[in-house]
Amino acid sequence: MQAAFFRKKEKIGSLLVAGGRLQPAQLDRALTHQETVSRRLGDILLSLGYISEEDLAGALAQQLGLSVYVPQEAEEFLTPPISQFFLKDHPFLLFRRGDSDHFLLTSDPLDPDILASARISLASPFTIQVIGEAQLKKLVREHYQLGQQENEAAAMLIDEADIDKLKDMASEAPVIKYVNNLIDAALTRRASDIHMEPFEDGLRIRLRIDGILHDYEIPPHAMQPAIISRTKLLAGLDIAERRLPQDGKISMRVSGREIDLRVSTLPTIFGEGVVIRILEKASIILELVKLGMGSRIEEEFRRLIAMPDGIILVTGPTGSGKTTTLYCALNQINTGSNKIITVEDPVEYQLHGINQIQVRSEIGLTFASGLRSIVRQDPDVIMIGEIRDLETAEIAVQSSLTGHLVFSTLHTNDAISAVVRMIDLGVERFLISSSLRGVLAQRLVRCICPHCKVEQGLLSEFGYQPTGEDFPIYEGKGCPRCSGTGYTGRIGLYELLVVDEVVNRGISKGLDLMELRKIAEEQGFQSMFSDGLDKVRQGLTTFSEVVRVCRGTENGAI
Numbered sequence: 151m152q153a154a155f156f157r158k159k160e161k162i163g164s165l166l167v168a169g170g171r172l173q174p175a176q177l178d179r180a181l182t183h184q185e186t187v188s189r190r191l192g193d194i195l196l197s198l199g200y201i202s203e204e205d206l207a208g209a210l211a212q213q214l215g216l217s218v219y220v221p222q223e224a225e226e227f228l229t230p231p232i233s234q235f236f237l238k239d240h241p242f243l244l245f246r247r248g249d250s251d252h253f254l255l256t257s258d259p260l261d262p263d264i265l266a267s268a269r270i271s272l273a274s275p276f277t278i279q280v281i282g283e284a285q286l287k288k289l290v291r292e293h294y295q296l297g298q299q300e301n302e303a304a305a306m307l308i309d310e311a312d313i314d315k316l317k318d319m320a321s322e323a324p325v326i327k328y329v330n331n332l333i334d335a336a337l338t339r340r341a342s343d344i345h346m347e348p349f350e351d352g353l354r355i356r357l358r359i360d361g362i363l364h365d366y367e368i369p370p371h372a373m374q375p376a377i378i379s380r381t382k383l384l385a386g387l388d389i390a391e392r393r394l395p396q397d398g399k400i401s402m403r404v405s406g407r408e409i410d411l412r413v414s415t416l417p418t419i420f421g422e423g424v425v426i427r428i429l430e431k432a433s434i435i436l437e438l439v440k441l442g443m444g445s446r447i448e449e450e451f452r453r454l455i456a457m458p459d460g461i462i463l464v465t466g467p468t469g470s471g472k473t474t475t476l477y478c479a480l481n482q483i484n485t486g487s488n489k490i491i492t493v494e495d496p497v498e499y500q501l502h503g504i505n506q507i508q509v510r511s512e513i514g515l516t517f518a519s520g521l522r523s524i525v526r527q528d529p530d531v532i533m534i535g536e537i538r539d540l541e542t543a544e545i546a547v548q549s550s551l552t553g554h555l556v557f558s559t560l561h562t563n564d565a566i567s568a569v570v571r572m573i574d575l576g577v578e579r580f581l582i583s584s585s586l587r588g589v590l591a592q593r594l595v596r597c598i599c600p601h602c603k604v605e606q607g608l609l610s611e612f613g614y615q616p617t618g619e620d621f622p623i624y625e626g627k628g629c630p631r632c633s634g635t636g637y638t639g640r641i642g643l644y645e646l647l648v649v650d651e652v653v654n655r656g657i658s659k660g661l662d663l664m665e666l667r668k669i670a671e672e673q674g675f676q677s678m679f680s681d682g683l684d685k686v687r688q689g690l691t692t693f694s695e696v697v698r699v700c701r702g703t704e705n706g707a708i
Contacts, residue, residue: 162209163191169212171205189370196368203257203282210259211280219255219279222247227293230271239372240264241283241290244271252276257283283371284351320380320389328369329380333411333426335366337404339633342428342469346378348421353377360596360640361469364633378415378422385413392422400426412496434499435474436481442641442690444681450646451590455479455557460587461550463537465562470593471642472559473498476533479557480504488530493520495535509535521545525554534558540576547577550585564678565591565647566667569657583657589647591678593699595691596637602629609686612693616683624689641690643699645678 163181166172172195180194192210195201211218228244242264243255254268254276268276281289320326332355336344341357348354353374355366369377379389385398400411412427435441438448454462462479464472477499480490484503492501495509495517505527507520517534518541524532525545537543537558550556562568568589572582603624606612610620626636647653647670656669667675682696 160213161191162206162213163195165209165212166195166201166205169205169209171201171209173200176200193368193370203284207257207280207282214259214280216259216278216280219281224248228252228271230267236263236267237290239375240267241287242268243286243289243293244268244276254278255281255286255289257281257286287350320376320383322376325373325376325380328373329377329384332366333402333409334404336426336428337407337409337430339364340639344424344426344428346381346424346426348374348418348423350420353421359633359635360637361594362596362635364635375421378424381413381424381426382415385411387413387415393417429498431499434477436478436501438478438482441471441475441478442685443644444684447590447644447646447681450648451479451588452482454588454648455483455555457555457587459550459553459555461546461556461558461585462587463558463560463568463589465560465565465568465589465591466593467561467563471640472592473535475590475592475642476557476559477501480531480533483531483555489528490531490533491524491527491529492533493517493524493535494533505529517542518545521549525549525552529554531555532557536560537572537575543572543575543577547581547585551581562591565589565645565675566663566670568647569666570663579657579660583649583654586649586657588649591645591647593643593678594640595643595682595685595695595699596635597639597641597690598624598692599626599629599632599636599638601631602627602636603689606692609693614693621687623686623693625692636692637695641685643678643682643685643696645676645681647675648673 163172163177167174167177176195180191180200184191184194192201192206196203196206208218210216224247226246228246230244240261240263241257245253245255247253252272252274254264254272256264256278257280258264259278259280332344335341336357339357339359341359342361343358345356345358345363346353347356352371353369355368356363357366358364382389382396382398384400387396387398394417396415398413400413402409402411408431410429410431412429414425414427416423416425438452441448443451464475466472473494480492480501484490484501486503489505490503491505491507493507493509497506497508500506507515507524509515509517509520517536517538521532521534521542522545532546532549532554534542534546534556535558537546537560546556546558560568560571562571566589568591569582569586572586573579604627606623606625608620609616609623612623626632626638628634628636632638649657650673652669652673653666656666661669679696679700682691682700683693685691686693686696
């Protein structure tokens with residue numbers, strides 16, 4: 151066996167540089183990073199994307215005097231008396247070539263547990279060969295019959311000893327430190343969500359910042375199950391249950407800031423995925439003036455929310471800020487002389503002076519059933535988290551027609567499509583025209599970082615001729631303050647359909663989407679894309695960002 155006389159003279163970084171697989175500047179950066187974390191240099195280089203697993207395998211083999219695995223036809227893979235749990239955390243293969251030559255195939259030749267297991271499984275000497283980790287795991291699944299069903303069984307069926315082991319691992323200092331650092335980094339970088347995604351080659355960590363996912367440092371493979379377990383324990387979830395989705399909540403105080411973390415788990419074929427939604431109570435915007443509406447739209451919206459009755463809809467895709475806009479509207483009209491009740495799924499932020507109801511479908515408390523109870527509580531204003539079905543839509547319409555002001559959301563691409571969506575749900579046209587007061591559609595675009603903002607040129611130079619005078623556009627070149635993205639923060643793009651008498655008649659007559667849009671534009675309606683161009687003209691965002699976000703809306707394609 152070669153394990154007893156490994157030669158380890160040259161450092162792995164020097165070998166990679168000498169072999170042309172790594173740049174000296176990249177090595178310096180990785181070494182600097184290693185000073186702050188207790189990880190092997192090879193793992194850091196992989197997580198930074200500087201080298202491939204094949205590069206690392208070749209350098210390890212060269213450093214230790216071993217050879218890189220090259221498959222041959224006359225190979226017989228042996229089945230060691232090792233549990234599936236051990237092979238999942240310490241993958242290796244034993245095989246034979248010819249009658250007497252035995253081999254250990256591993257991506258980590260220095261792992262003492264793998265070497266000990268190989269010695270126990272093989273009575274005869276063996277030769278060690280090195281392979282990339284992802285390729286090794288694939289071979290282990292193929293040759294040890296660890297297929298999808300076996301993998302699921304190994305991952306899902308956990309006995310009490312394994313649960314205790316996971317709890318112990320989740321309580322170890324490195325795991326606690328990693329999870330705490332991850333949450334702290336997400337807060338520092340203004341992330342809205344943390345994604346932990348299990349894949350064939352390990353756990354991928356990403357942060358959603360300003361609506362875009364960015365990769366975070368990959369944890370060591372041995373820590374990955376413990377990181378998931380640590381997160382579940384903090385959220386009060388059952389770490390033994392891996393077959394069903396779970397939802398939990400973590401409340402904490404970080405640097406004097408009150409933070410709520412909504413934790414959601416989802417079983418996948420490679421393990422449990424976890425998403426953590428970050429809700430910072432102090433960060434919620436409750437003033438309309440801070441949303442970034444144009445002066446005309448803000449003035450019209452303030453007039454609509456001051457009406458005594460009717461329905462006001464806010465539309466847009468998931469994550470477009472609809473709930474924040476509704477909270478701003480409710481806060482604006484929360485004068486203390488009226489009663490406001492909401493039914494939400496979930497209640498994201500607690501609003502002072504407003505009665506908020508959490509939907510609980512498992513006990514029959516749905517939007518529709520909650521709404522039926524709300525109207526018996528003598529409210530002046532009702533907010534429904536989302537209109538999802540005909541029953542909810544009909545109750546909302548009836549409530550608005552009996553003297554209540556009703557706010558809600560829909561998932562549509564633009565404001566005018568909300569009318570068509572209500573008709574598709576089964577609401578009669580005459581009821582829509584009688585109750586609907588206005589529809590606000592919105593999307594979020596990233597703002598140019600003010601610290602690295604530079605002029606690109608005129609808008610016409612980029613293939614678009616604006617209506618009216620041409621104007622310069624700007625971009626962020628990328629700097630440390632924006633983590634090299636060129637953007638920091640987000641602002642809303644809006645379009646507001648005011649349902650006046652002319653639009654009302656169009657709805658009642660059964661006009662289609664294009665005809666409704668035409669008469670709305672004659673009344674002064676402006677598209678979300680137009681609002682985006684105004685913000686490009688003001689130097690708040692980039693033209694490419696507006697095109698990206700408005701794609702799929704009317705006038706959103708260039």
